[in-house]
Amino acid sequence: MKTCLVVDDSGVVRKIARRILEGMEFTVIEAEDGAVALEACKRALPDAVLLDWNMPVMDGFEFLVQLRRMPGGDVPKVVFCTTENGIDHISRALHAGANEYIMKPFDKDIVIAKFQEVGLLALDTPAEA
Amino acid sequence: MTPPDYEYLRKLLKDHSGLDLAADKQYLIESRLLPLARKSGLSGIPDLVAKIRAGSSTHTVQVVEAMTTNETFFFRDKVPFDHFRDTIMPEVLKARAARRSVRIWCAAGSTGQEPYSLAMCLKEMGAALAGWRVEIIATDLSQEVLEKSKAGIYSQFEVQRGLPIQMLVKYFKQSGELWQINPELRAMVQHRQLNLLHDFSQLGTFDVIFCRNVLIYFDQDTKINIFNRLARLMEADGFLVLGAAETVVGLTDTFKPLPERRGLYRPSGVRAALAMPRPAMAVGY
Numbered sequence: 001m002k003t004c005l006v007v008d009d010s011g012v013v014r015k016i017a018r019r020i021l022e023g024m025e026f027t028v029i030e031a032e033d034g035a036v037a038l039e040a041c042k043r044a045l046p047d048a049v050l051l052d053w054n055m056p057v058m059d060g061f062e063f064l065v066q067l068r069r070m071p072g073g074d075v076p077k078v079v080f081c082t083t084e085n086g087i088d089h090i091s092r093a094l095h096a097g098a099n100e101y102i103m104k105p106f107d108k109d110i111v112i113a114k115f116q117e118v119g120l121l122a123l124d125t126p127a128e129a
Numbered sequence: 130m131t132p133p134d135y136e137y138l139r140k141l142l143k144d145h146s147g148l149d150l151a152a153d154k155q156y157l158i159e160s161r162l163l164p165l166a167r168k169s170g171l172s173g174i175p176d177l178v179a180k181i182r183a184g185s186s187t188h189t190v191q192v193v194e195a196m197t198t199n200e201t202f203f204f205r206d207k208v209p210f211d212h213f214r215d216t217i218m219p220e221v222l223k224a225r226a227a228r229r230s231v232r233i234w235c236a237a238g239s240t241g242q243e244p245y246s247l248a249m250c251l252k253e254m255g256a257a258l259a260g261w262r263v264e265i266i267a268t269d270l271s272q273e274v275l276e277k278s279k280a281g282i283y284s285q286f287e288v289q290r291g292l293p294i295q296m297l298v299k300y301f302k303q304s305g306e307l308w309q310i311n312p313e314l315r316a317m318v319q320h321r322q323l324n325l326l327h328d329f330s331q332l333g334t335f336d337v338i339f340c341r342n343v344l345i346y347f348d349q350d351t352k353i354n355i356f357n358r359l360a361r362l363m364e365a366d367g368f369l370v371l372g373a374a375e376t377v378v379g380l381t382d383t384f385k386p387l388p389e390r391r392g393l394y395r396p397s398g399v400r401a402a403l404a405m406p407r408p409a410m411a412v413g414y
Contacts, residue, residue, distance in 0.1 A: 085285060085306075086303070087298065087303045090294065090297075090298055091298060094294065094295065094298065100293070100294050101294040102289060103285050103289060106289070107286075109290060110286070110289045110290060113202070113289065113290050113291050114289070114294075116207070117291075117293050117294075123206075123207055123208065
């Protein structure tokens, strides 16, 4: 089973994401900010990271930069999931090594489509999964 | 909805669009037509049916448009676009090297995601197509849908289904919550209103035809008729792309499937006797 680290300071968003990802047969780990997420990555690198941008302590962008510098840190697929929907933010994220980008609000279909896009999910995964 | 109203709408849709609704699709009609009835200031579907029975062609057209589905995303199903890039276009580049032109038809162009996905694929090929004349013709039954396609403006939800983020950044311009595809790509696509049940021979000849997820709504005779007419305006070495749930097998021998390329077909060279499309369409469109 693949693992996905869900990083968001909102417990509600983490819960929604967990439900969607578990439906896609991922094992879900949660973190409420970038620093907690980085600690989790030091213990074990996940296959995927669903990453909010604005969080206390350490934001998603800083987490991404740190993750990509870790040994093996280039492997996890990082999908931003944020209300920051401006082209400038998207470009910065891609430049720093994000693999995909979800603009909130999101739903299951979007998560499935984006995870398929980066090769985390088989193409024939139905949206009704 | 009363059973006579349902039967009436079924027959109406069959006659005008070829849409062949099963006997148990009341919910589908209700979910699509109730919003339409309300929008037209009517109390519900019975009133809408009454208007049509009284001969309102406006309401008839609206009902047909609302019922012919437009569920679509960019790069829908992904595989056909991989075929387009890896199988179809390399062949076309060789076969048309002298003529340097390629004509592509999206026979159910809908709100534009498919023709613009093809346009993006072609752009990504870069210099290989420099100096080529590229035509993408997008047709659809619904004028409303074609207007949306022409504008090329999509919601944040729509651009997130199937469109890789790099493509969004590269080929779209953001305007608030909406995203518009670049003028250069819009200029690659021509739009025409067209009912597949009608004669479409005036469109000319094509190297590639995408006809996905539309034939599933037609009965067998109509499918055969459409396949045979598609074969007539396709180059002998052209390609036909069908949806995942569609096939020519068992229906016509004018096309043959490509081995190992699901959904991809080529003309077989067999010319089917061509019965004219059924002259069922009374309403003026």
